[in-house]
Amino acid sequence: MHREKIISLLKEEGIEALFITSPANRRYLTGFTGSSGMVLLTETETYLFTDFRYTEQAMQEAPEVEVVESSHSPWDTIAEKLKHLGLSRVGFEREHVTVEMYDALPKGDGLQWIGTTHLVGRKLRPYKSPEEIAKIKRACALADEAFMHILSLIAPGVTERELALELKWFMEKHGADGTSFETIVASGDRGALPHGVASNKKIRAGELITFDFGALLDGYVSDITRTVAVGQIDQALLTIYDTVLRAQERALAGIRAGVRAREIDHLARSLIEEAGYGERFGHSTGHGLGLEVHEWPVLSGRSEAVLEDGMVVTVEPGIYVPGLGGVRIEDDVLVTQDGYELLTAAPKTLLVVG
Known part of the structure; x- marks a missing residue:
């Protein structure tokens, strides 16, 4: 996990967490290869949201992250986690979020969604391990x-x-x-x-x-x-x-x-x-x-x-x-x-x- 770089990116953007919806970025950050899932990065933790079909696979492929299973609406599950963490400024991938997805993002409770551009694609992924x-x-x-x-x-x-x-x-x-x-x-x-x-x-x-x-x-x-x-x-x-x-x-x-x-x-x-x-x-x-x-x-x-x-x-x-x-x-x-x-x-x- 690229934790030090992630912390630096969050501070540069003035956000407490980054919400990942890009499949390629999801795989890069977690190792999870399933076709359904979203990721929340904070300074200390990585959360992978997926559904029952992929829970076991996610735990096997991404042992270093916390896998959160969505039983019904993934957005409700994400909202609960954001509220539990007490986050107020969360970045999202502007280039990968559709209008429909943006409308579905949890709102309220003082939560601000901050659009970011190509953070993972330009600040992390170009430098190959x-x-x-x-x-x-x-x-x-x-x-x-x-x-x-x-x-x-x-x-x-x-x-x-x-x-x-x-x-x-x-x-x-x-x-x-x-x-x-x-x-x-x-x-x-x-x-x-x-x-x-x-x-x-x-x-x-x-x-x-x-x-x-x-x-x-x-x-x-x-x-x-x-x-x-x-x-x-x-x-x-x-x-x-x-x-x-x-x-x-x-x-x-x-x-x-x-x-x-x-x-x-x-x-x-x-x-x-x-x-x-x-x-x-x-x-x-x-x-x-x-x-x-x-x-x-x-x-x-x-x-x-x-x-x-x-x-x-x-x-x-x-x-x-x-x-x-x-x-x-x-x-x-x-x-x-x-x-x-x-x-x-x-x-x-x-x-x-x-």
Whole structure:
């Protein structure tokens, strides 16, 4: 439990407790993996509210917290606990509470609900523990293995969906709990879709295929992107691939603790702009990674974040040309004091398959 940091956060926000409704934050703070539950953090205790279906599971997975079973309305149970504790200023996660949930929050008895923003997501979760890093490394290694496995199955006539299903099957067969997100397999002109999830389109010779996928393993995810050629491709696509690879390697070379996230974005983006493809690179250069596939910090031109030792981020520039196709290359890296540790090791030189 991150008790010292939690106490510091509560004092910074001027609140006595923090009410957690985000499933990812709930798991991070308690270890509970069930699908129903809310958490109350105070300076001295952590309370996990859940129902009968998950009480035993919660006690097993979260032995260091007090599990409170809600017999009827969870809000009545929470109200009773807040009253018992005598709390008056309780923070809630503004970004995770709907209007309906806010209306249901207990009111009265001098209780004030104070909206907070991204406290756990930006003040705690970006800094990975050795245990978290080990889990992410395993998820990355499995994604690498899956990529190498899929190469021999790529051939004209195979559909994008068939390749996506094969990736999923391989990762789950080798220990994954699932995929990090809906697998992207975008071939030919569909490669111009940054998030072109797998379709029934058949692979054709002379195309590029972009694979963007990851493994979910013990709660933590990986996120890797590789683009491969099916047979010989034309010079325009070769030029785009070379540009993206150089931009990605340039951005990676800049990563180390103390560097602003926007500087990494600039390293990749400026090279792509100089090559004449600036308008074809419309997303950020990367993002944090952990329990969720998109975490803080964001490596964008507007980001104020500073990279710090122990953060795990992606580096993924891309170029997308409608009617022609696209290229994206993505690695996961652990930020260190003097650089980075590469967590995804699949080859990035252009592979010709099929």
